[in-house]
Every structure is written in C-alpha cells, then in structure tokens.
Amino acid sequence: xxxxxxxxxxxxxxxxxxxxxxxxxxxxxxxxxxxxxxxxxxxxxxxxxxxxxxxxxxxxxxxxxxxxxxxxxxxxxxxxxxxxxxxxxxxxxxxxxxxxxxxxxxxxxxxxxxxxxxxxxxxxxxxxxxxxxxxxxxxxxxxxxxxxxxxxxxxxxxxxxxxxxxxxxxxxxxxxxxxxxxxxxxxxxxxxxxxxxxxxxxxxxxxxxxxxxxxxxxxxxxxxxxxxxxxxxxxxxxxxxxxxxxxxxxxxxxxxxxxxxxxxxxxxxxxxxxxxxxxxxxxxxxxxxxxxxxxxxxxxxxxxxxxxxxxxxxxxxxxxxxxxxxxxxxxxxxxxxxxxxxxxxxxxxxxxxxxxxxxxxxxxxxxxxxxxxxxxxxxxxxxxxxxxxxxxxxxxxxxxxxxxxxxxxxxxxxxxxxxxxxxxxxxxxxxxxxxxxxxxxxxxxxxxxxxxxxxxxxxxxxxxxxxxxxxxxxxxxxxxxxxxxxxxxxxxxxxxxxxxxxxxxxxxxxxxxxxxxxx
Amino acid sequence: xxxxxxxxxxxxxxxxxxxxxxxxxxxxxxxxxxxxxxxxxxxxxxxxxxxxxxxxxxxxxxxxxxxxxxxxxxxxxxxxxxxxxxxxxxxxxxxxxxxxxxxxxxxxxxxxxxxxxxxxxxxxxxxxxxxxxxxxxxxxxxxxxxxxxxxxxxxxxxxxxxxxxxxxxxxxx
Ligand SMILES: Cc1cc2nc3c(=O)[nH]c(=O)nc-3n(C[C@H](O)[C@H](O)[C@H](O)COP(=O)(O)O)c2cc1C
Ligand code: SF4
Ligand code: FES
Numbered sequence: 001x002x003x004x005x006x007x008x009x010x011x012x013x014x015x016x017x018x019x020x021x022x023x024x025x026x027x028x029x030x031x032x033x034x035x036x037x038x039x040x041x042x043x044x045x046x047x048x049x050x051x052x053x054x055x056x057x058x059x060x061x062x063x064x065x066x067x068x069x070x071x072x073x074x075x076x077x078x079x080x081x082x083x084x085x086x087x088x089x090x091x092x093x094x095x096x097x098x099x100x101x102x103x104x105x106x107x108x109x110x111x112x113x114x115x116x117x118x119x120x121x122x123x124x125x126x127x128x129x130x131x132x133x134x135x136x137x138x139x140x141x142x143x144x145x146x147x148x149x150x151x152x153x154x155x156x157x158x159x160x161x162x163x164x165x166x167x168x169x170x171x172x173x174x175x176x177x178x179x180x181x182x183x184x185x186x187x188x189x190x191x192x193x194x195x196x197x198x199x200x201x202x203x204x205x206x207x208x209x210x211x212x213x214x215x216x217x218x219x220x221x222x223x224x225x226x227x228x229x230x231x232x233x234x235x236x237x238x239x240x241x242x243x244x245x246x247x248x249x250x251x252x253x254x255x256x257x258x259x260x261x262x263x264x265x266x267x268x269x270x271x272x273x274x275x276x277x278x279x280x281x282x283x284x285x286x287x288x289x290x291x292x293x294x295x296x297x298x299x300x301x302x303x304x305x306x307x308x309x310x311x312x313x314x315x316x317x318x319x320x321x322x323x324x325x326x327x328x329x330x331x332x333x334x335x336x337x338x339x340x341x342x343x344x345x346x347x348x349x350x351x352x353x354x355x356x357x358x359x360x361x362x363x364x365x366x367x368x369x370x371x372x373x374x375x376x377x378x379x380x381x382x383x384x385x386x387x388x389x390x391x392x393x394x395x396x397x398x399x400x401x402x403x404x405x406x407x408x409x410x411x412x413x414x415x416x417x418x419x420x421x422x423x424x425x426x427x428x429x430x431x432x433x434x435x436x437x438x439x440x441x442x443x444x445x446x447x448x449x450x451x452x453x454x455x456x457x458x459x460x461x462x463x464x465x466x467x468x469x470x471x472x473x474x475x476x477x478x479x480x481x482x483x484x485x486x487x488x489x490x491x492x493x494x495x496x497x498x499x500x501x502x503x504x505x506x507x508x509x510x511x512x513x514x515x516x517x518x519x
Numbered sequence: 520x521x522x523x524x525x526x527x528x529x530x531x532x533x534x535x536x537x538x539x540x541x542x543x544x545x546x547x548x549x550x551x552x553x554x555x556x557x558x559x560x561x562x563x564x565x566x567x568x569x570x571x572x573x574x575x576x577x578x579x580x581x582x583x584x585x586x587x588x589x590x591x592x593x594x595x596x597x598x599x600x601x602x603x604x605x606x607x608x609x610x611x612x613x614x615x616x617x618x619x620x621x622x623x624x625x626x627x628x629x630x631x632x633x634x635x636x637x638x639x640x641x642x643x644x645x646x647x648x649x650x651x652x653x654x655x656x657x658x659x660x661x662x663x664x665x666x667x668x669x670x671x672x673x674x675x676x677x678x679x680x681x682x683x684x685x686x687x688x689x690x691x692x
Contacts, residue, residue, distance in 0.1 A: 012657045015669035047656035183653060186612035192653040224596045225608070225652050227665040262552075263559050266596035268650060282554030283586075284593040300551060343655035344617035350656050372618070381613055385650075417614045417655070431616070435650065 002035040003081045006054040006061070008111070010043035010196050011228040012189070017068055018051035024072035025053070034081060042197020044111030045351025046098060054093055057083040063090040098367060103329060104353045105337050106313050110197035115232055118239045121200040127245065129316030133208045134253050141212035142168050145315065147323035149335030153190075154180050154271075154308030155383070155412045155490070157334075157401045160315075163305060166295035167213040170303035175215035177206050178280065178299060178306045181222040181229070182264055182271035185384025187343040187415030191309035193351060195222075195229035198313070199236035203259060205312035207250060208319055210257040213305055218259040221276050224266050233261050268385075268439040272489050273306045275441060286441045287489045308413070310339060329355035334400045344381075344417035345371045354399070361395035364418055375420040379428070379506065383412025385435050386494035388501035389428065409497060425506035429499045430458040436495035446483045447492025454479055454499065461510050469510060473503065529578065532571050539564045540572050544579035554580060554590055558597055567598045602645040603638040607631075608662040611648045614655035619672075623659050626673040630680065643683075 007022040008014075022038055029036035043050060052065035053075075062083035064075060071088060078086035090096055104110075113120040121127070133141050146161025167175060179202065183191040194202055206218045222230055237259055240246040248256045262280055264270050270279045274288035277299050298304025314336065318326045327335045334356035340363060342349045347369035364370070364377060371377055379389045388409030390397065397403055404411045419428075433454035440448045457479065461472040480496035487493040503510065543560040547553050557580065561568050568576075568591055577584045591597045609627055611620060631639050631646060638645040654660035657669030661676075668679070 011667050012654050012669055015654055015657055015660065015667035045656075050657070184651065186651040187614045187655045188651075189653040189655055225649060225662070228667070262555065264596075265555060265559070265594035266649070267594050279555065280552050282552040282590070284589050341655065343614040343658065385613060415614075415655070417617055419617045423617070428613075428616075431613075435612075439650070 002037050004037050004039055004056040005081075006039050006041045006056075008043045008051060009040035009115070009228070009232075010050070011192060011226070012047055013043050013050040013052070014228065016050050016066065020069035021051045021053065021067050021072065024069040028072050028076050032076060034076075036081065039114045040116070041113065042110045042115055042193060043351075044093065044099060045107070045193065046096065046348070047350040048348045049090065052090070053080075055080055055083055059083070059092060061093045063093040063096065064088040065090055098348065098350075102353050103337050103355050105317050105326070105329070106194070106201075106310060106339055107198075107351065107353045108317070109201070110193055113198065115197050115199055116235050116239075118200065118236075118243055118245075121198070125320065126200055127204055127316075129319035130204050130207055130211075130245070130251070132319045133211050134251060134255075138168060138212050138214060141208065141319065144323045145212070145318060148314075148318045148326040149323075149330070149333070150311065150314055150318065150326065151334070151401065152308055153310035153314070153338070153413060155185075155410070157411070160307065160311055163295055163307070164209065164212055166293060167215070167303045167305045170296050172303050174217070174300075174302050175213055176299045176302055176304040177209045177213070177215045177218040178276070178304055179206055179218065179220040179312055180271060180273065180276060180306055180308050181220050181226070182268075182276065183223055183226070183309070183413070184268040184271040185387075185413050185415050187381065187417035188341050188384060188413045189343075190339040190341055190351065190414065192226055192229050193339075194309055194313050195226070196232045199232045200240065201313045201316055202233075202309055203236060203240050203246065205315040206259060207246065207257045208315050209305055209307065209312060211250075211255060213303070215303075215305065216256045216258065218257065219280055219299070220259070220261045221264055221270070221280055222261055223264045230261060230263065237261070267441075268435075269441045269489075269491055272491065275489075276306065277304065284441075286443050289488070310413075331355070331357035331398065331400055332402055334402070338399060338411070338414050340399065340414045340416060342368050342416050342418075345373055345377075345420050346418050347372050356400050357398050359396050359398050360390065360416065363399070363416060364395060368418065371418060371420045373420045373422075375422065377418055378421040378423055379419045379425060379502075381417045381419070381428075381498065382415065383410045384415050385432060386410075386490060386497055387412055387415075388497045389425065389505065390501070391505040408501060410494070425502040425509040426458060426462050427509075429502040429510075430455055430462075432495055432498040432502075433458065436491060440491060441489075444486065444488050444492060446486035447488075447495070450479055450483045450492065451495060454483075454495075458499075458510075466511075473510070476503070529574050530571055532569070532575065536565060536569050536572050537575065540575050540579065544576065548580055554582070554587070555594075558591060558594075562597060567601050570599045603642050605643065605664050606645045606647055608647050608649040608652070610650070610652050610654070610658070610660045612651040612655075614651070615659040618658040620659045623671060623673060623676070627661075627676060630677065 049065035053067045054061040054063045078084045109124045142164045150160045151157040269275045270285040275285040279285040294304045339353040433451045436451035442448050457476045461469050577587045635648045652660045659671050
C-alpha cells in the first residue's frame, strides 16, 4: 500500500530547500521500490522546523524536521515510512505543544490538506459556509458576519459586517468584492500562508461576500513579491470554475461570481484600500479622499467591499459554525482569533493562531522561545513598519486592538518582529522615516517632504553634540506631530509611531555615536 | 483616466518590441483597468518596459503618453532599462534587519560590485531592494527572479553564487 508523505510547497519551506527534499524522497522511494505518494501541503507554521516532513501512519501524522535533502537516505534507513525514530523526529504532529496550544479556526486546514485538491478541501469541511449562505437571504448573511464581531484583519480593524451592510444597501447594476492581498507589512505572512496553503478558503470567503452584498465580480490584488501564492490561486480558481463553485451559476444557485487575480507592482501604498482601487483601475496608486466610501463608490465608481485575505478567510467558518461560535473566542471588542506572525530574532518563529487576549510575553517567550541570538529582547515592533516599538518592559500588553491603541501602537495585521539588545533604535527610527519617504504616494506634503526631513533630522541628532541633539529632537517631535495630523492616510499619519516610540523608550540611542560605543 | 489618443508620429522602435507590445495590448486591453496587466505582460516578455515603447503602448491603449509614463514611474517593480540575466531582490525590511540584513546587504553589494538598481559588469545580476518577501520567519531573505531564499548568511550567499557560476560554466561546455 502506498504511504503518504507530506513535504510543504509553502514559499518559506521552499526557501529552505523543500523542493530538493521532495525530489530526494521520490528518488529514494524509487531506489527502494517503496510505494510513496508525496503530497505538497502548506506549512504548519513551525518555521524553525521547516522543511518539515510528515508521514501518515495508523497513529496519525508523524513529523521530522528540519529536513535537508541529504538527510533523506538516513531517514528511510530509520524507517521514515513507518514513522520510525530518527535524530530529526518530532513525534506526532498534533502532539507538538507549540501547535497543540493554539486555537486554529482560520488556519484549521493549513498544512494538513493538499491545496491543489478541491476534494481534499471538501473532505475537510470546505464549502460548508457557502452551502449555508446559499440558503440564506443576503441581509441575513450580513447579519451573521456582524454578530460574529469580526473586524478587518488588514490593519484598521473596522467591523466587517458594517462595511458589508453599507455595500449591501447601495443600489447599483454592478458591485465588486476586492481582496487586499498586498501584505506589505514586514513581519507578516499570514495572507501568503492562506493563499498558498488553503486557497479555496479565500475563494469561498469572497464568494460568500459576493452573495451577501450582491457583487458578481471579484479581484484579488496580489503583491508582485508572491509568485508562489499567484500560482496556487490560479490553480485553485481554475478548479473552482471547473466544478461550478465560480462562474455564471454558482452551485446551480442562479447567482454569478467571477474571480480574477491581479498582480500589484511593488508599491507599499497600494495596500491602502483607495490606492489599491486606483491601481486596479490601471492608474498610479494615489490615495483617494474619503468620502465617498469604497462600499458606496469604489472600483470603477461601483459599490465595492475591500477586505484583507485573513478577514475573508474567517468568513466560511463563521457561516458554517455560526456567529456565536466565533464570537465566543476573544476579549473585549476583539472577537474571535488572530493569526499572529512571529518574526525577527526568535528561536521559534512561526504562525500562532489564538483567541485575542494572550500577551506579547507569552508569544515571545512561550511560543517564540526567546531570541535566536540568545541575547535579551530589547524592542518589539508590532503591526508592521508603521507600528510602534514596544520596549521589553511592556511585554505584558495583551493582543487586543484597544490595548495596543492605549500604548500608542496598533495591532495591525498581527506581525510581531523581535529585536535583541544589539539593535540601534535611532537607526530603526531613521529607517521608518526613510521607508515613508520611499513609499509615499506624494499626495500630501507632510508625508512626502516631512519624511525626507525626518531622516535628516535624525541623522543630525545622532551626529551632533548634546545641544544639537536637543534642538533636533524638538524639531523631530514637531515634525511627527505635523505628519500625524496633516496626512491623508496612515502611511504619513502613522510613520511617526515607530519614531516617537523609539525616542520615548530608547532616548540613549540618539546620543552621539561616539558616546554610545564609548570609542 | 483621460482618453487622449495620441496623434503624434510614433518613433521607430525595435521590431520585436513593436510586435510584443501589439500582441500584448491586443490580447489584454479590453479588460477593465488593463494597464497594469499590460505592463506586466510586456515586462515578462522583454524583461523591461522600453522607454521608447511608451508612445506605442499609449496609442494601443488609447491613453496619453504622460498617463502611461506616470504609471510606469510610480511602481517600483516596472523597469525601463534591461536588467541582468537574473534579478536579486534583497529584503531590507525590519524582520530581516533584526537578523543581520544590513550586514548582509553590505556583503552582497561588495561581492557583486554593485549598488541597488545596478547590474554586474558581466550582465549576470541586477540588485534590487525589496521591502518584505513574506519570508520573515526565515529572515534574512532574498529572492532571485521567483526563487525564494531564507536564512541567508554571507557564507550561504557566496556558496549560492559559486554554485551558479559552476552551473553556467558546465552548461556552456
Ligand atoms: C499605508 C497602508 C498600507 C496598507 N497595507 C495593507 C495591506 O498590505 N493589506 C491589507 O489588507 N490592508 C492594508 N491596509 C489597510 C487597508 O487600507 C484597508 O483597511 C483594508 O484592506 C480593509 O480590509 P479589512 O477591513 O478586511 O482589514 C493598509 C493601509 C495603509 C494606510
Ligand atoms: S499620507 Fe503619504 S501616502 Fe498617504 S496620501 Fe498622503 S502622501 Fe500619500
Ligand atoms: S522582512 Fe524580510 S522577508 Fe519580511
């Protein structure tokens, strides 16, 4: 009988040699005349163990990792196909504490199923949300999403149900669903994992959104840096079309939903929803004034729902299991679960999906295992390049939208980037301004010019004596206020967050380089 | 966007470029918001979007030259000069910084003898900065064309570069 071996096709796993591992396994199996079928799954998100190979046994899936191609003959020798013991053995995958102590709702299937198999998706509760939605009135679908408490996972945390209702209520001959798959924030990769590891869940979520608001056309705006996700989506969309899950008559319901992937072109600002719409229309990605809201006048002037990948991927389970099931997870006004992405200097980086409410410390110490370098944690940037730097003294902050606003930051898309004590926070502040200057869409002066000035002022602070430093700090704080209040969108409006937090919590790093190094 | 058909005479351009632009625009121009897909397809086929093809693109798309030029220049991904045989996209963003991306950047630039946006003397590689590749759990990261690399160190970069040189020299034998 053929043994199933799983080797991820996830981009990060590939970046560590998963392709060579898959080839080595096929080769070794041929040599040994063993019947093996290799399934290319997504990643379980235990990235320090990638490439992680799993073998299906009677007891469940047994994991090994991190595996390199030249480990493969030895693994076969140790009885890989029976789940035999080897130096790289990790035991039963489901029993690995890091994974077991998670609450995977959105990521329930990722790493488990074959993302290129619609049958596998269906066998793991796939399309049950759509089946439920097809039996409901559009307004009732919107109601369920509203009641679930789901808030946008792309950054702004706006209630999804309210956005959908606005679009639902708008009268138009044509409406659109746009998926924001621009995932520009450093330290984030949850969108990528979903698109590569479970693309049908995104397609299902968008189809349900279409039914809810009366939209018949969907676009996935995908960043150019994600070729693997592009291929996975193309394959999945073709299968969904062939099986009647997309097209003129979705599941013989008489309702149409067409879906297309559109490639971005490397501009961070195009993750901002109105800039994204401009880009989809074939223009420069300049931010639009609001109102009108995209839900009323969006793509090509038509009512448009724009949601992040994770937001849309949450929808099928909410429709399948009900609003209450989802809402019962979480704390305060942050309901449900958040896929948190651990990155930067950590021993065990990876994807942790948990109900809102756990603390940064639990994430960094219990899951992350502390820094990879073994040095103390000094600063943690949460929420991407516009997120504040949190000092080690604030690690007890819970993962909750409101709690992060209180400490002058934001949870954003759930990226957590850890730095050890070798980090130079003045350099991080300078980089934040530089990034804003590079990526500014150019529409407002505080963002376009202010960020360039910000870089210069920080350089002068670091290079100058105490008086020079003080004078420039006043200038910098002033400049940050101007950007905070005078910017049209959050790029210019939040780029000061990392800068101010660096100034507030790590003032010593802005002293003269000579004083700092003691040279 | 303004629909200003260009009436000016088109400059003479390379036959192959001309044929590519016409093929791509004919195939894609009727979809809504077609300009980005068109530019992507041209860059996929030619490796870049030649400056002197802009008037032709504008005419085929029924847009002004300024519109087309404005879009090309807005997006980091589109290039108007040919690249080297392969493009190395090196991640400069925070997660990679936390694991030594700044030092890696210095090393890569020195080793290739180029700065960002430049091509090596032998035409083999163009170096471009990128702001996150979604490989932050395996930082530092870089991507060569569409091939992603993780946990890159100076030594691993050198070993990879060596393996490429060996591979091409055996191929050409
Ligand atoms: C500068 C900037 C960049 C953004 N980048 C992204 C992004 O890459 N992905 C994303 O989903 N949202 C991004 N957003 C947020 C979007 O504007 C918008 O809030 C989101 O797509 C709405 O979807 P949601 O409600 O499901 O989160 C960005 C916002 C700003 C201001
Ligand atoms: S803040 Fe910056 S990115 Fe945002 S609209 Fe203004 S110039 Fe454009
Ligand atoms: S920050 Fe480098 S891959 Fe994300």
